[in-house]
Amino acid sequence: MPTITLPDGSAREYEGPTTPAQVAESIGPGLAQSAIGARVDGELVDLQHSITEDASIAIITARKGESESSDDALWLIRHSAAHVMAEAIERLWPGVQLVYGPPVDGGFYYDMHLPDDVKISSDDFSRIEEEMKSIISENRPFTRYNLDVTEGMKKVEGEGSKYKIDNAQRAIDAGSDELSWYATGTPGENWEDLCRGPHVPATGRIGAFKIMNIAASYWHGDSKSDQLARVYGTAFTDRKQLKRHLHQLEEARKRDHRVIGKQLGLFTIDDAVGQGLVLWKPAGSIVRQELQDFISTHTRRQGYDQVFTPHIGRLELYRTSGHFPYYQDSQYPPIIERDQLSTLAAEGCTCGELANRLETGEVEGYLLKPMNCPHHIRIYASEQRSYRDLPVRLAEFGTVYRHEQSGELSGMLRVRGFTQDDGHLFCTPDQIGQEVMGCLELVKVIFETLGMQNYRVRVGLRDPDSAKYVGDPENWALAEAACVEAAEKMGVDFESEPGEAAFYGPKIDFVVRDAIGRDWQLGTVQVDYNLPERFDLSYIGADNAAHRPVMIHRAPFGSMERFIGFLIEHYAGAFPAWLSPEQVRVLPVSEKSMDYARTVEAKLREHDLRAKLDTRDERLNSKVRAAAELKIPYLLVVGPRDAENQTVSVRAHGIEKDLGAVGLDEFTTALAEEVSSRSHGTALRQLFPDAAPDATE
RNA sequence: GCCACCGUAGCUCAGUGGUAGAGCACACCCUUGGUAAGGGUGAGGUCACGGGUUCAAGUCCCGUCGGUGGCUCCA
Numbered sequence: 001m002p003t004i005t006l007p008d009g010s011a012r013e014y015e016g017p018t019t020p021a022q023v024a025e026s027i028g029p030g031l032a033q034s035a036i037g038a039r040v041d042g043e044l045v046d047l048q049h050s051i052t053e054d055a056s057i058a059i060i061t062a063r064k065g066e067s068e069s070s071d072d073a074l075w076l077i078r079h080s081a082a083h084v085m086a087e088a089i090e091r092l093w094p095g096v097q098l099v100y101g102p103p104v105d106g107g108f109y110y111d112m113h114l115p116d117d118v119k120i121s122s123d124d125f126s127r128i129e130e131e132m133k134s135i136i137s138e139n140r141p142f143t144r145y146n147l148d149v150t151e152g153m154k155k156v157e158g159e160g161s162k163y164k165i166d167n168a169q170r171a172i173d174a175g176s177d178e179l180s181w182y183a184t185g186t187p188g189e190n191w192e193d194l195c196r197g198p199h200v201p202a203t204g205r206i207g208a209f210k211i212m213n214i215a216a217s218y219w220h221g222d223s224k225s226d227q228l229a230r231v232y233g234t235a236f237t238d239r240k241q242l243k244r245h246l247h248q249l250e251e252a253r254k255r256d257h258r259v260i261g262k263q264l265g266l267f268t269i270d271d272a273v274g275q276g277l278v279l280w281k282p283a284g285s286i287v288r289q290e291l292q293d294f295i296s297t298h299t300r301r302q303g304y305d306q307v308f309t310p311h312i313g314r315l316e317l318y319r320t321s322g323h324f325p326y327y328q329d330s331q332y333p334p335i336i337e338r339d340q341l342s343t344l345a346a347e348g349c350t351c352g353e354l355a356n357r358l359e360t361g362e363v364e365g366y367l368l369k370p371m372n373c374p375h376h377i378r379i380y381a382s383e384q385r386s387y388r389d390l391p392v393r394l395a396e397f398g399t400v401y402r403h404e405q406s407g408e409l410s411g412m413l414r415v416r417g418f419t420q421d422d423g424h425l426f427c428t429p430d431q432i433g434q435e436v437m438g439c440l441e442l443v444k445v446i447f448e449t450l451g452m453q454n455y456r457v458r459v460g461l462r463d464p465d466s467a468k469y470v471g472d473p474e475n476w477a478l479a480e481a482a483c484v485e486a487a488e489k490m491g492v493d494f495e496s497e498p499g500e501a502a503f504y505g506p507k508i509d510f511v512v513r514d515a516i517g518r519d520w521q522l523g524t525v526q527v528d529y530n531l532p533e534r535f536d537l538s539y540i541g542a543d544n545a546a547h548r549p550v551m552i553h554r555a556p557f558g559s560m561e562r563f564i565g566f567l568i569e570h571y572a573g574a575f576p577a578w579l580s581p582e583q584v585r586v587l588p589v590s591e592k593s594m595d596y597a598r599t600v601e602a603k604l605r606e607h608d609l610r611a612k613l614d615t616r617d618e619r620l621n622s623k624v625r626a627a628a629e630l631k632i633p634y635l636l637v638v639g640p641r642d643a644e645n646q647t648v649s650v651r652a653h654g655i656e657k658d659l660g661a662v663g664l665d666e667f668t669t670a671l672a673e674e675v676s677s678r679s680h681g682t683a684l685r686q687l688f689p690d691a692a693p694d695a696t697e
Numbered sequence: 698g699c700c701a702c703c704g705u706a707g708c709u710c711a712g713u714g715g716u717a718g719a720g721c722a723c724a725c726c727c728u729u730g731g732u733a734a735g736g737g738u739g740a741g742g743u744c745a746c747g748g749g750u751u752c753a754a755g756u757c758c759c760g761u762c763g764g765u766g767g768c769u770c771c772a
Contacts, residue, residue, distance in 0.1 A: 223699065
């Protein structure tokens, strides 16, 4: 006689074993009809799941129309849609071997191994969808049945798919004492798949779906293993939700930094220069320079010293640091002097030998620097250091080059040449805590100014069972505690991830998500015991003996390329005035007002504002439109009335109307103040308190 | 790097093996205007590159380069 507790706390008793379906039925026919699954004691299950003991239960329903379905509901629908898609594809292309088909963020996919003569392309999507529609319209029940491990393995092995055998074996290895199948219909008659479930009660409950994309994947995520085809789709309770989802995807694509970067003339990547090498156009350079100035102001306040170092360094330097040859694959090849090359060529040296000799140091060369730390380390080592000098904090916007795999390159977010807001701190072990804290404070100040709230913090700690780490365990414990404490004090949510530390020390990473849903690591703070050792760094302690300093690497924003790529998407190109390439544009109503317009422009420039004048022979409508598309924060319309009164008629980005006229001096002062305080929309709020305060966000 | 798809004017994109297209942007002319495209005229092309098939290739085939998405990688 199980007692079932509902989410509202009420309890019901049932005769003998029951199911979520029966529970829903007993509550009401409406609920029974819209139920698609349940959580029993927190576990997601089928409606037919057998409940034999007291349990708490929450019925999962598919909400229609405007209200959004819960994550659980979408998970069930998408997982079930993956099955339907797999069945459809198997019908269309017999011989396809299914591998694995889970729901994911925003949809689902199914990995499959295609016979050699089968290729699925986006042209086939409508056929797949038609087939799926027919399966859905048959409204066949998802029917689960279980076999014990022996029987189950016998069945899977009999069917002979190595992928399914592997899946079954993994389930058993993970501790399952039985294997389960889901048939869409009657087991033995209809299509079925090895699957742990759960699913919606019947195919008809998949309200709306769409095949989105096809891509390749590797079996077990191993690039040396079988290549699989991955078909992506998405599914919702009904068409309305699907339509809204597709619309959101379209809107998100408009924020894509590559699209906006082109529209606003911020940057370009030119094949004539090279893959993954960003050319900052004048407008983008302004954004970058402003941001660098901003960051520099704060690092100076934190006691950093600015340094500059060259773009290349001797190979020996990187042999010492260990970067060469360990990361050779992702470095541009070494630069070897011409004389040396000719000598080697004359000796008949092969490429393989050359590589060997470069590695051993018999042949010397230069490396396009993959990291700034060795250069900074040599600056530290250039003087004798006392404990009184520590921490030494060196900062540089240092450009590094990494030969990333071509398939990885993506706009400004993954490039081959990039400038890190790099810094290296050399300190005593007991200074680590305060220094890590300082790094996080900097991040916090800058993210707050930029209005960035949607970032995650990851604290990478060592795996206690692994021996791959350098440095003594006591120091590690100290450094890890410092990182965790700093993250806690920063007051943001963070995840501790054991095993994610670098081999040389724990780290804190900042992760953001781009317009199309991909995660990117921006900044990082890393404690390092390794490099001071490798470079034999020291300082003289109070005891007059030499001691080893600890290094902290920190690039709180990662690279200027990635950070600004992300920032473009964050603002959808509508930068706050202080960052905006063009802060204010003057629009004369007609040529007759051109003289006054020039006075206005000159006045703005006197206040160091980035102002431009639209001199085109166009109507005002056209000038407003052009400026609005460039997302310029402030537009000043000037006509005869304004000339007479020494006023400007203001329009602000995001507010699609004339806000009214204010005195030229008044406007200029207010905007100059907004810019110098790096605030967002203060001039607008000051001059036009009635205008929507958040409209420029 | 792997797989799939894509590459046509500065940009966004049409284009059925048979004369290379549109809109925007650009130049010039008309227009002198008060808040998201005033009108006209014109210029602009090695259809990514290299081979091949064909009487004929932007279109079909092969290769190379580049881009996009995913996978893998990321000190």
